[in-house]
Amino acid sequence: MTFRYLEWNPKGKHTAVLLHGFTGSDHSFDMVIPYLSEDIRVIVPLLPGHGSVSYPLANFAMDTQVDWLHQCFKQLGLKRFTLIGYSMGGRLALGYSLEYPVEKLLLTSSSPGIEDEQAREERAQADANLATRIVEVGIDAFVDYWEEIPLFASQKKLPTEVQETVRRERESHEAIPLAQSLREFSTGKMPNYWPMLGEYSNSVKLVVGELDQKFVQINKVMQTKFPHASLTIVEQVGHAIHVENPKMFATIIEEYILKEENS
Numbered sequence: 001m002t003f004r005y006l007e008w009n010p011k012g013k014h015t016a017v018l019l020h021g022f023t024g025s026d027h028s029f030d031m032v033i034p035y036l037s038e039d040i041r042v043i044v045p046l047l048p049g050h051g052s053v054s055y056p057l058a059n060f061a062m063d064t065q066v067d068w069l070h071q072c073f074k075q076l077g078l079k080r081f082t083l084i085g086y087s088m089g090g091r092l093a094l095g096y097s098l099e100y101p102v103e104k105l106l107l108t109s110s111s112p113g114i115e116d117e118q119a120r121e122e123r124a125q126a127d128a129n130l131a132t133r134i135v136e137v138g139i140d141a142f143v144d145y146w147e148e149i150p151l152f153a154s155q156k157k158l159p160t161e162v163q164e165t166v167r168r169e170r171e172s173h174e175a176i177p178l179a180q181s182l183r184e185f186s187t188g189k190m191p192n193y194w195p196m197l198g199e200y201s202n203s204v205k206l207v208v209g210e211l212d213q214k215f216v217q218i219n220k221v222m223q224t225k226f227p228h229a230s231l232t233i234v235e236q237v238g239h240a241i242h243v244e245n246p247k248m249f250a251t252i253i254e255e256y257i258l259k260e261e262n263s
Contacts, residue, residue, distance in 0.1 A: 003072040004053045005045040008033050012041030014257050015081040017073075019089030020044065021109075021240070022182065023146060023170040025051050028086070031162075032242050035250030040257060043081075045072065047089065049181025050173050060184040062095045062191060069096050082257050085110060086242060088185065094193055101202050106256055108207040108249075109239045111218045112193035112225075124188030131179035139178070143170045154211050154238030166243060197225035204229040205256045209237035209244065 006026045020028035026046040033042060048055045048065055057064055069092065073081075082104040085093025090110025097105045114120045134142045146152075147167065155163065183189075204226045208219045210233050223231040232252055237244040 001071040002055050008042040009038045013039045015041045018044045019085040021087035031246040032250045035247045049177040060181050066096045104203045106205040109215050113190050120188045124186050127186035128183050131183040134179040135175050151239050206231040209234050209241050211238040
């Protein structure tokens, strides 16, 4: 099984697997790593459709990616770990955890999908149209557009060097596979996991930025659906908490894995 990933603190007592968002990469959490305890082994895989790696997958649908991720975890010999997913990666983390329950689950700026069928169809069509645009205009022009969507407005306040780092990461992909990821792993195409949240018995940590009002509301409802979920709303940040306040994001991870482990 082809699997590209980065790893830190290989001798750490606890293992955390972090899944990046759309246009992210295995470098998405580089700014978080320096703030994490060496007791936490960190693995960040490059997800299908991203970077310059071509994974031998029939498609990028949820069930295909869940199976791919499981095979990769088996290849690494991972049995006990915390699965952490951001945005798109959070949707994959949730899908994986409902199929193969993990020790702990942390979802940041993510959702269980869309319940309303018409809204699902509209989102799938919107993502398909945007995927076509990626191929037609190319990565650089698409990133120009992507950086200006309201979801990332709070990132305009970040230092120039941080914004430039994020842009380079977004530009590191190839148009066709990135478009395929958007089209086939669309929130409108993934399963509606809302009805399944009540069946998930393991620990769940939900994290969202206070400026990301859409996801604040989604996550407040998610907290009521999971049997064992806690919610942290991080002040003065938007959708990408790991970029806008990496130290706080690291603190949340540590508290969830280390302090709760010992409680």
